[in-house]
Amino acid sequence: MNLLNKFKDPKLCLNILAQIRAEINGEFRFMEVCGTHTMAIFQSGIRTLLPEQIVHLSGPGCPVCVTHDREIAAYLALSEKDLVIATFGDLIKVPGPGGRNLKMAQAEGARIKVVYSAFDALQIALENPDDKVVFLGVGFETTAPTVAAVIRMAREQGVGNFSVLSFHKLVPPALKALATDQQITVNGLLLPGHVSTIIGLEPYLFLAQEYKMPSVIGGFEPLDILQAILIMIRQKNQGQVEVVNNYKRVVSDKGNARAMEIMYDVFVTCDALWRGLGVIPDSGLAVRKQYQDFDASVVHDQKLPQVEEIPGCKCGEVLKGLISPDRCPLYGTRCTPARPVGPCMVSTEGSCAAYYKYRL
C-alpha cells in the first residue's frame, strides 16, 4: 500500500469519524472554498457519514462559478472577433447572458481550442503566426503564476500574436468578504489545498486573529478532509482558534515564493467582480502596464459589457452558503447539468452540479 492510499484507508477514516461524533457539540457549519474539496466530499460519500449536526457548505471556491456574467460576456464578445480562443475545458459550457456559451459560439464558427495549460496556448500562437491567440485567464492563485510565466516567456521570445484576458481572482480577499458579511454564519473554514501551495499560511492569519474563525488547510483525500473537520470542531469547542496547515505533505507554510514573485511581476491586484459577492477590493489580478502588449483587454480593446442578471438564478446565495442548491427555484427543473442556467450547475466543481449529480 502506498502512502496516498493511507489517506483513503476506510479504517483510519472511520476512526476519525468516531472522534468527530464523540466531540461534536451542537450544530457546526463548515464551508470549503475549493471546487476540488466540493467534489471530494460528495464523491467519497463523506456527506452521508457525517453526523447530522454538521452542515457542509460550498463557498466561492470554483473559479468558473465565481466568474461574473460581465466577464463571460466579455470573452464571448472576444470569440466573435477574428481570433483563436484558447481555454481550459471548464469554461466551454458556462452560460453567459441569454444562455450563450463558447460551445455555441464554436458551432457558429468561432475558433475555440481547449488546452491543459497556458503553455499550450502559447504553443498554438507559435505554430500559427498568422492567427491571434487569446488565452482566457480564469482561475485562482493556483493557475495565475503559470499564466504569468507564459506571458514572460512570450515577451522574451517576442511573440506578437499571443495575449491573455485576465480574470484571475485571489482567495483571501473573498474570505475576508465572507467573514465580514453579517448574513453568513459559518463556524469553520476548510482552506483550499492547491491555492495554499502557492500562497502558504500567512495570508489566512487574519481569519483567526480578526474574526476568530477556525480555519484549516486541508488535502483532498477522505482522511485529510475528516481530520480538518475534527480540528475545526476542537478549536470551536476549546475556544482556541488558529489557522492550521494540515496538508504539510504538499503545502509549505511559506508557500511558493518563486511562483508569487513571477505572479506579481506580471500581474497587479485590482478590484474584481465576483458572481454573488459583487466587487471585492484588491481581489483580482490585472496584467501590469509593462506587459500590456500581452493584455487581451488592451490589445483587442475588450471592456466588460453591461449585462442583465439571469432571472431567478440564486447562484450568488448558493456561493455564500445562504441557501443549499435545492432551495433555488430553478434547481432541477429549469436548471440541470443538461441545460444549466447558472455556472454553479455547469462547472464539474460547482456546488449545484455536485448536489444534482451525487446527492441521494
Place this chain on the structure above:
Amino acid sequence: MSERIILDYGSGGKASQRLIKDLFIKHFGNPSLNRLDDAALISGLEGCLSMSTDTFTVDPVFFPGGNIGSLAVHGTVNDVAMLGAIPKYISCAFILEEGLKMDDLNRIVSSMAMAAQDAGVLIVTGDTKVVPRGAVDRIFINTTGIGSVVAHPPPSGSRAVPGDMILVSGSIGDHGLAILSHRQGISFETDILSDSQALNHLIIKLIREVGDVHVLRDPTRGGLATTLNEIAQQSGVELFIEQEKIPVRQEVEGGCSFLGLDPLYLANEGKFICILPEKSAGKALEVMHADPAGQGAAIIGHVRQGRKGKVVLRTALGGHRLLDMLEGEQLPRIC
C-alpha cells in the same frame, strides 16, 4: 514518398476497382465478397437475428492496443453479440480523406481482416468514398453486423430484476484513457493499452454454460456509469454498486486523477456488463475467468427495488451517493 489516396479512388471507375481488388479483396476475400455483385448473397441465418450498426471516427486513428480498423470490427461484433447472438457477417463502408497515406489504409484494412478472422465473422459487402481534404479527419468507418440469436429469451437492458447480481468482465476505463492520453500527448510510465477485443466467443460460452442471462451490455461511450444508468431506467429498478469491487487498473486510476477524469465514465471497447440471477453468478464468474477476455471479471453489485431508474454507489468509505449519467463530454478542468 509513399502513395496517398486521391479522389479518383472513390470515382467508381478503374481506380476504385484497383483499390477493391488490390486491397479489400486481398485482405477480406471470401466467396460472398469475391462475387463483386451489387449486394452480398448470404445464407445460413435462421430464426431470431441480431443486427447492429456503428460508425467509427476515433482520433488518434492508431492507438496503443489497436486502431480504427480493429475497433470498427470489435465494436459491431460486440454489439451484435450482446443480444446473446453469434455474429456472422459484417459490412464495412469507408469514408477516406483525400491525401490519406496508402500505407496507413493498408495497416487499418489488414487489422480489420485479422479482427474479423479472430471473431469468426466474414466481411461480405462494403463501400468506399473519397472526400476532399478537410471534409473528414483521415478515415471514418461504418460497420454493420448481423448474427443468429441463440439465447432464449435474448438478454435485454429491460430485464434486470431485484435480486439479480451485476458483473463486469474486466478492468474499466482502459480504452478511454489510452485514447485520451495519446490525444493530449501525455504518456504514462506504463503505456495503457486499449482493451479493444471481440467478446462474442465468451458471450456464447456464457449463454451455453450459465443459462438465462438477463442483461448483457457493453459500456462503450459514456462508460460503465452511463450504461448502468441506462439499464436502471430501462428496467425500472435500482442498481446498487460497490465502488471497491469495480476493477480499475492502478495506471488508469492515476492517469484519471491527473487529467481530472473519472474512469467510470471512460469508454471501454472490450468489456461487458452482465446481469443475471444470483444463483448463476458464481458459475458466470468461473466461465469468465477461464476465458482470456474475462480474466479480470468481478461481481460489482446487485439489483434492488429502491430508487427506480437510479444507480447508487457505496463508496470505499461506506458512504452512499448517486452514480449519475455522463452529461456531454468529460472536459479537462482548471484546478
